[in-house]
Amino acid sequence: MAARSKARKRALDVLFEAEQRGLDPATLLADRVTDPAGGPRVPEYAVELVQGVLAHRADIDELLTTYSQGWTLERMPAVDRTILRLGAWEIVWNDEVPDAVAVSEAVLLATELSTDDSPSFVNGLLGRLVEVKPTLV
DSSP states (O other), X not given: OOHHHHHHHXXXXXXXXXXXXTOOHHHHHHHHHHOOTTSOOXXXXXXXXXXXXXXXXHHHHHXXXXXXXXXXXXXXOHHHHHHHHHHHHHHHHOTTSOHXXXXXXXXXXXXXXXXXXXXXHHHHHHHHHHHHHHHHO
């Protein structure tokens, strides 16, 4: 698995765990970076991803709500919601990652970690963000 793919998975782990346990994601990230407690180390790109999602969380959630037809954030499976937040940040706020790569990586995570319907949902919603991106920036 490529380094950035591993970092995306690690960022997903941190954000998902924080949501499920009701913890502050920034605090959990700091804890994982300083003391991984026997878990995998947190790559630098995972830290950038988590911090990026946290810095733009309200805007990301607004975009996901606006462009997810018939789905509220609360109705989405938690893992899908987290994958979408990571993908949205990479598409809209990270110019270093090509949009197609961000979408593809998010779809791979959804395929590996979520329901059978999740990859097409993630692909469709992030694909829509790619389409409207010129109007967002």
